[in-house]
Amino acid sequence: MTDSDRVPLMFRAQIKSRGKIQYAGNPEHAEEWVAQWLTGCPLPEQKVKSDRPVALRRGVQTTEVSLPGFGRKAQTKEYEISWRFVTNSGQDESIIRPVIGSKGMPFYPGSSMKGAFRRACSEEQKLKYCGGEIEVVEDGKKEPRTKPAELVFHGGYPVDTAWADKTRLVDVVHEQSARQVKDSNAGSSANIQISLYKPKYKFGISSKRELKAKDWQEIWQIWEVALSQGIGSRVSAGYGQVTKFKQLSKIENELFSVHLYADGIYSQLLNTEKTPEFRPNMFKAALRGHTLRLLAGVTNAATAEEMTEILWGSFNHIGKLGIRFTCDRSDLTTRERYGSLSTYNLEEGVLSLVAIGKHDPKQLEQLKSLAKKIVQFTLLLGGFGKSWRRVDHSGFYPEYLRQRGKLPIGCYWEIINPSEKFYVTANRQDLSNISQFLQNTCAEITRWVASNGGSTGDRVQN
Numbered sequence: 502m503t504d505s506d507r508v509p510l511m512f513r514a515q516i517k518s519r520g521k522i523q524y525a526g527n528p529e530h531a532e533e534w535v536a537q538w539l540t541g542c543p544l545p546e547q548k549v550k551s552d553r554p555v556a557l558r559r560g561v562q563t564t565e566v567s568l569p570g571f572g573r574k575a576q577t578k579e580y581e582i583s584w585r586f587v588t589n590s591g592q593d594e595s596i597i598r599p600v601i602g603s604k605g606m607p608f609y610p611g612s613s614m615k616g617a618f619r620r621a622c623s624e625e626q627k628l629k630y631c632g633g634e635i636e637v638v639e640d641g642k643k644e645p646r647t648k649p650a651e652l653v654f655h656g657g658y659p660v661d662t663a664w665a666d667k668t669r670l671v672d673v674v675h676e677q678s679a680r681q682v683k684d685s686n687a688g689s690s691a692n693i694q695i696s697l698y699k700p701k702y703k704f705g706i707s708s709k710r711e712l713k714a715k716d717w718q719e720i721w722q723i724w725e726v727a728l729s730q731g732i733g734s735r736v737s738a739g740y741g742q743v744t745k746f747k748q749l750s751k752i753e754n755e756l757f758s759v760h761l762y763a764d765g766i767y768s769q770l771l772n773t774e775k776t777p778e779f780r781p782n783m784f785k786a787a788l789r790g791h792t793l794r795l796l797a798g799v800t801n802a803a804t805a806e807e808m809t810e811i812l813w814g815s816f817n818h819i820g821k822l823g824i825r826f827t828c829d830r831s832d833l834t835t836r837e838r839y840g841s842l843s844t845y846n847l848e849e850g851v852l853s854l855v856a857i858g859k860h861d862p863k864q865l866e867q868l869k870s871l872a873k874k875i876v877q878f879t880l881l882l883g884g885f886g887k888s889w890r891r892v893d894h895s896g897f898y899p900e901y902l903r904q905r906g907k908l909p910i911g912c913y914w915e916i917i918n919p920s921e922k923f924y925v926t927a928n929r930q931d932l933s934n935i936s937q938f939l940q941n942t943c944a945e946i947t948r949w950v951a952s953n954g955g956s957t958g959d960r961v962q963n
Contacts, residue, residue, distance in 0.1 A: 509537045509538075510522060510530065510533060510534040510537055511534060511537060511538060522534050522596060522693060523595040523596045523692065523693055528671055528693065528771040528772065531671045531693050531695075531771070532667070532671060532772065532773075534695075535667050535670045535671060535695070536667060538601075538605060539605075539665055539667060541604070541605035542604065542605040542606060542662070542665055568604070568606065568658065568659075568660070568661075568662075569602065569603040569604065569606055569608075569658045570658075571655045571703075571705030571707075572705075572707075574707050575655055575705040575706060575707040576705070576706050576707065576717055576720075576721075577703050577704065577705045577706075578703070578704055578721060578724075579660055579701055579702065579703045579704075580701070580702055580704070580728060580743045580744070581699065581700075581701045581702075581743065581744045582697070582699055582700050582701070582702065582741065582742065582743060582744070583699070583742050583743060583744045583826075583827055584698075584699065584739055584740065584742065584780075584781050584826075585672060585696045585697065585698055585699070585739075585740050585741075586696060586697045586700055586702075586732075586733050586740060586741050587599070587672070587694060587695075587696035587697070587733050587734045587735055587740050587741065588600050588607070588609060588610075588613070588733045588734060589734050596693060596694060596695070597694040597695065597696075597734065598694070598695040599695060599696075599697065602656075602658065603658075606658055606659065607658075607659060607664065607697060607700075608656060608657070608658055609656045609657035609658075609702060609704070609732065609733070610656045611653070611654040611655050611656040612654075612656075613656070613732070613733075614654040614655075614656050614657065614704065614706075614732075615631060615650075615652075615654040617724075617727040617728075617730075617732050618630070618631065618652075618654065618723060618724055618727050619631050620727065620730070621723050621724070621726040621727035621730070622723055626719075626723060628648060629651060630650065630651050630652045630720065630723075631650050631651075631652065632647065632648050632649050632650035632651070633647075633648055634646070634647060634648070635647075635648045649709075651708060651709060651710070652706055652707070652708055652709075652720065653706070653707045653708070653709070654705075654706055655704075655705035655706065655707065656704070656705070657702040657703060657704040657705070658702065658703060659697070659700045659701060659702055659703075660701050660702065660703045661701065663699075663700070663701070664697045664698070664699075664700035666698060668770070668772050668774055668776050669698035669770065669776065669778075670695055670696070670697070670698070671693060671695065671770065671771055671772060672693070672694045672695065672696040672770075673691050673692070673693060673694075673770065673771050674691070674692045674693075674694055691771070693771065696740065704724070706720060706724070728743040729743070730754065730855070731743075731823070731825070735782070736823060737785060737813070737814055737820055737822070737823030737824065737857060738781075738782040738785040738786075738823070738824065739780075739781035739782050739784065739785065739824055739825065739826055740782070742781075742825050742826075742827075744827070754855050754856040754857070755825075755853050755854070755855050756853075756854045756855060756856055756865075756868065756869040756872055756873075757853070757854055757869060757872070757873060758851050758852065758853040758854075758920070759851070759852045759853075759876060759880075759916060759920045759923055760849060760850070760851055760916070760917050760918065760919060760920040761847070761849070761850050761851070761852060761914055761915065761916060761917065761920075762847060762848060762849060762850075762914070762915045762916075762917045763845075763846075763847040763850065763884065763885075763912065763913060763914045763915070764836065764844065764845070764846055764847075764893045764895070764896070764912060764913045765844065765845055765847075765884070765885075765886050765887065765888075765893065765911075765912035765913070765914075766842055766843070766844055766845075766886065766887040766888055766909050766911075766912065767779060767835075767842070767843045767844065767845055767887075768780045768783070768886070768887060769841070769842075775841050777835070777842075777843040777845075779833055779845055779847075780886075781824070781826035783885050783886040783887075784824045784826055784852055784885050785813065785823070785824045787879055787884075787885045787886070787889060788813070788822075788824070788875055788876065788879055789809060789813045791875060791878055791879050791882070792809050792812060792813065792875055793805055793806065793809045795875070795878065795942065795943075795946045796808050796809060796946060796950065798943060798946070799943060799946050799947045799950060800950055800955055800956060801956070804950065804955045804956060807955070808949075808950055808953060808955055811953060812871075814857075819857060819858060820857055821856060821857055821858065821860075821868060822854060822855070822856065822857065822868065822872055823854075823855045823856075823857050824852065824853065824854060824855070825852075825853040825855055826850060826851070826852050826853070827850070827851050827853070828847060828849065828850035828851065829849070832847060832848040832849050832850065833845060833846075833847050833848075833850070834846050834848075836895075837895075837909075839902065839907075839908050839909055840908060842908050842909055844895070844909050849917065852876070854869075854872045854873075854876065856868055856869075867948075867949065867952070870945060871945055871946070871949050873923070874941070874942045874945050874946075876923070877923055877925055877938070877942075878942055880914055880916065880923070881925055881935070881938070883912070883914070884912045884913065884914030885912070885914060886912055887912065888909075888910055888911050888912055889912055890911075891910050891911035891912075892911045892912075892913060893909075893910075893911040893912050893913040894909065894910045894911050895909065896913055925938045
C-alpha cells in the first residue's frame, strides 16, 4: 500500500490512477467514495432530530455527537424534497457532489439560500430584507450608500440521517439526445453525481433586530415562493423540488399542469443492487428531445439545436422552461419484477410546466401555448421514460412476458381527469383531428422560431 492509498478518495485528485470516480461503467470507486464519506456522518439507521445527541458506533468505540443546528435566535422551518436534491460544491472538476458542512453533513449554504430568497422578493422586499445600494442626499448631491441586510440566512441541514442511504447517493445523469435524436451512430455516456434522495431539510433565518410575527410570516411566505421554484442545481429537470405545502396553493410561474396515469419500466441506479427508481428528470429529457424533433421540421440543424437550448437550457442558455412532477407516494407502486427489471404503476401524477425567469404577459402566453403543444405531441407519440416508443406489452400481449427470458417492453401513459382537455382528439375513437393538430403544432413552432430571431427557410433534410 502506498501512502496515497491512505488518503480518502474525497481528497484525492480526480485522475485515473489516483481517485477518479467519474466513470459510470465501473461505479465501485463512487460507492467507495460514498462509504468513506458516511464513516464521518451519523449512520443511516439513526433517525434523530437536530441538536439531539445520538450514539454512533465506530468499530468497538461509541461516541456522542449531535446533528448541526442554528442557535437559539434563528427561526427555523422544515421542508421535504419530493425527489432528489443536488448542490454543486465545486470541489472537483469532473463530478458534482454536495457542499459538506459540520460533521460531514450535506449542507445548503446560506449564500445560496439568500440568492433564492432575493429572486422571490419584490424590489421593496429585496432592499428591506437583503440589503443593497441606495442613494442619499448630502450637501445637495446624491451619494451612493450600502444598506445593510436585515436578515441573516443560515442555510439548511437535513433533520435526520435518512438521506444517508448508500444505495441511493450515487446518482446518474445520462445524456442520450445525440444518439436518439441527432445521429443513431453517436455514442452516449452516463455521468455520475452525488445527490440526496428525498431528504428533509431544516432552514434557518435570523434577524439583526426584533421582528413582529407578521414580519416572520411574510419572510417565510417569500421563502416558500422561492422553494416552489426549486433550489439547488438542475431544478428545471425536477431536482430540488419541495413537496407541496398547505401554505402555497400554486407553484410560482406555473404555466399549466397535466394529470397522468402510467404503467412503465423503472430506471436503475448504478449500484450492486440495481435499485429501481422512478426518475422525474425523464419528463424534461423527453420533452427536450421532441422539441428538437419538431424544430428539425421547420429549420436547419444548427438553428434547431440553438432554439432547443434557448427553450430548455444548456451551458450557454439558462432556459425558459422547466418541469415539476408530484405524486402521492401511495399512488406509485411496483407492479411486477422480471429478473433485474421492475415495472411501476402510477395511479395519478401531476406534471407541471413552469416558466423560468421573468417574462411579460405576452411572452408568457406564447410560452404556455408552445409548451402545451410539445406536451400533447409527446403524449400522442407514446409517453415518457424507458422504452417510450413502444406500447406496454402487458396491456395487449401479456403472453409475451410469460415466455422464458422475456423482459418487459414499452410504457403506457394516459391523461386523466381533470386534464382531459389536453387530449388531441375530443373522441378517443376518432383520429381525424391528429393531422390538424400536427399542422397547428408546426405553425406554432415556426412562429416561435421567427419571434426568437431564427430562420425557418431551410429545414433539416433527413
